[in-house]
Amino acid sequence: MASLSSAISNPGHILSPNALAHDVKPKKICYSQCHAFFLPPHRSPICRMGFVSGLERKKTLKSRIFASVTVDTPVNTSPEKVQLPKGDTWSVHKFGGTCMGSSERIKNVAKIVLSDDSERKFIVVSAMSKVTDMMYDLIYKAQSRDDSYLSALDAVLEKHRSTAFDLLDGDELGSFLAQLNHDVSNLKAMLRAIYIAGHATESFTDFVVGHGELWSAQMLSCVVRKNGVDCNWMDTREVLVVNPTSSNQVDPDFKESEERLEKWYSKNPSKTIVATGFIASTPQNIPTTLKRDGSDFSAAIMGALFKARQVTIWTDVDGVYSADPRKVSEAVILKTLSYQEAWEMSYFGANVLHPRTIIPVMRYDIPIIIRNVFNLAVPGTKICRSTEDEDGQGLESFVKGFATIDNLALVNVEG
Template sequence: MAAAGRDQDYADVLERIRAKHETAVDELLQAQEADRLKAVVERDLGEIRDILRAVVLTRGESETLREIISGYGELWSTQIMTALLNQNGENFHFVDARRVLRVVDTPLGTEVMWEESKALLDAVLEEAGDRNIAITGYIASTQTGGATTLKRDGSDFSASIFGRLLGASEINIWTDVDGVLSADPRRVPDAQVLPEVSYNEAIELAYFGAKVIHPKTMLPAISARIPIFIKNTFNPEASGTRIFVPSELTVLRKSCVAGFSTIDNIALVNVAGTGMIGVCGVTQRIFNVLAHANVHVQLICQASSEHSLCFAVKLSDMDRVKKELQDHFSREVSQGQLSAISTVSPCSIVAVVGDGMSSATGVSGRVFDALGKAHVNVVSIAQGCDERNISIVVHSDQTERALRAMHSAFLLSEITVSVGIIFDENDIAKNLVDLLTQRRGNIQTRFSSDLRVRGIASATKMLLSTGEPLGAADSLDASSEPVDFEKFVSHIQSDHLPHALIVDCTNNASLAQHHVSLLARGVHVVTANIHALAGPLTSYNQIMSERRLGKTHYGFEVSIAGGIPIQAMLKPIVHGGDEVTAVAAVFSSSISHVMGRIRERSAGLDSPHITFSAALAEAVSHGMTEHDPLDDIVGKDSLHKLLVMARELGLALTEEDVHVEPAVPVDELPPPTTGDGSAATRKWSVYDQVMRDKMESAASRGNVLQYVARLNRQGDASIRREEVPAESNMGQLPGGNICVCLWTHRYAHSPLVVQGPLGTPSATASGLLADILRLVSELGGRDRGPNRLRRTPSMEALATPGGSPSNKV
């Protein structure tokens, strides 16, 4: 109150109030009615001036005076609304709620004197006759007739009270949102309006921070079984939310959870010690201390061992509570019966609310699975026996991540993954960004997932998104920010997004060394970079150790065979109880291309003469080779892929265990001068004649040359140029393709074969996207199948009597 400190500036405040109301009535009402209401406002302002003068003179104030003064706003606004309605042809009678609504304050809050209020209201209704009534909200009168208010959210409370007194069929509360939401939209942008919630669900959500409706508002409606409708003043066409008794819509809703809400700025206080075990009265003493300190307890949790008891209080009360308890239990602490009283802060309570939770199994499992996958640490847990609310305490900096992860887990919103892409000079990253941009809508629909590219980086620069996800139009050319790996990863692993993913599109051995640390800090990794898995066994074992913990996903299918699903073929064999006994593979698409092109001439096909060096130059231009094609020629690329495959089959294979021969006979001719890719390729002409001779020699025996990697279950491994029968799978392999043949106990005579083209950036990008979608599936993004099925002209032709594709299409 402006007068509380003997400050007569209240006169300026009252003058502004008067001017504001005079302007409103002049704009809304005709002159005669406007003058009448201005006189009412002036009269009431005179009463307020008298009260404030008394406050100045007595140098004090009281809650009663505050309530008297704060009620005038409701009186004026309701009278203006009544006059405006009547001016527009309606027939309304103004009612001052203080005439009819009698209340009494109790320790549990405001209590309505129902019988007395009903009698007073009946008299006013008789006075109003056939007119509608406009009643003030917020204000009421005491048992003795003194002015009072209904305190916080009193206007909505008034609506519920009068709904019960009048025997209304429904109560409509107009606010500034479309209804009760499944979560706070500021924290969960995909929060949805709930068409219906039960009274109990609404009370739970309201208690835990949902601001749409206060729990006390619903009490009169609950006792009279009157539905409450939450509507938006600024969007009256919206259907809003119906709050009523539990129904099939609330109990049997598909997600079984209605929504999520939070209480922030919380501290946990923990009292522990062996002296508490089996001792009666300790809990009573703790809460007596809190009661005497007038501290409200938000949540309580005690282990069945009785060794400890923790409870949540407001953060502002933490220090005071800790001191009070330390003082009270000082003797027990000094004697070792209680350990030191500890606190954890700042925290938030996240509540999972839903009537359907009580009849559904696995709800808690889904909650904690979602939190675990989002790397959210749960500090404490509480659940009532009605199973309508699971309350979880988390550290404040993880609140948004927890909310989004759980919201996604119950299919109330999309699973959101923050994606960072790292690349070198290849075009894989550009193709992947283009693919993610093109497929984003399909992924959102089919997997209920949102893959947000929030950063791209090269060896020198990076581009970070602070708003909309990066797309096909975004390029590092527009960025001048130097690359900072730690800053890049921290940006991708944002606190407000539940899942972070780094996609390594490089072939950089130094970057591969960071994979383990990324997994350890909770960042998922999808990679085309084989160095981490094909390097020292210690690196491989560390990555597998992080994978076994189950907290992060490591996708590396592309590193072995691009978009060709070698790993997807291996897993069912191993998991199904079979065993791979031997592997034969052409891993290098570049050497496959070279051999295929030379073979065309050697087989007498009508094609231009293709030399070894020219075919290799083609492979370089198509992006099939490593940066230096010497890595392909000497078998380094094939060696890395064989090592990873062997280790996935359970063999502790190292580079020293593999016999490797180059793809060309380097022992017979001097090695070429190597440099960058193009320079190295120009020097390969020294091998043109010898490679043609060897190819023609093999053809004379009905064979072809391939560069083959072999492995058996005893760990014997080799990579060398071989002659293979022309009729075999490898003999008929098209140039530029790879081929993997697997022999198992069940497929001992005829191998399982997978083959296909490899090496183009677009194919690798597709393989990376497939690996990313495997991560999405692990996070709960179940494949819902095609959004719709289509019919082709051929189908329609066949469906027509007498029709066929040939004469209809």
């Protein structure tokens, strides 16, 4: 005999009155648990014997039992947190102002980024060539109560507008121009306040000059996306935290920066990220900068936070020379340098890297590669801890290079 449970699981099964009378025990069914419950009408003995006429079959089809039972199952609606991957899957690139100097050069930078076969890429960019100087000039003119600061700001706006029109189109262009106009409107108000006060605080100055990096990062990320690659851009003021020092420098707060980076990445996961160099925030979330040559420092810090495979500094020279080629015609490109050698050459005037840039990557033995963005055939100079190069030759030698400091006078006093 059929049971009620089998009828629910098989709606086409016909229940006889006897089956309902003998096999089915009364069961309480809540209204909220049952959408429709129709008992079959009384049928003739012929129907009970299995001989069903066409008319009876139509009646039977209308007499199915429908039941829907709801079960309270807890559902986790909170979004799953995206973990920040770290390690050798990341490569960090830094492109300076010369590399980002025009729309054509920005396209060239995008090609280099796209040609990197690393699984994940973090790109640090400077402002377009000369833009940082233009922004400092805005501050100087405004606090000097020179009305030409307005026309100078218009020149900055036009430089980025024309570049955007060359690079972007559609929604990407409209979105960038809207943000650009919004930023310039805010800058105009701040410069007006500086004009009235006749003075610019350090935080005001840092806020103004950092906009060049914001705009170049947004444009490059748009160009990368235009080539079909998922790419997010990062305002590093949201991530990088630094503490000012007494020597007009800053020290990165790695612990706080790492926490903010993980939080940022959980909301903006991407295998390609374009970030602003040079700018950061204080622990009080006040905009600041890493001072001159800060973009290289930014790349080194982010490389350490990601524990990246390497950090490549793209510039307009083929690598680190053994001496200043403008003064020594026999100067050659050095294939390798140790961290210590690079630090000493920088400290004593060689145009290699700022000494601060080397410190973050030394903590995790992350090599720095110096390469020429305009001459990709040259491998550049590798700065690392290893004492041997690719040919098995020692990196240390009695003389690796010469550095000079101009406009320096030594006075020897004897008593």
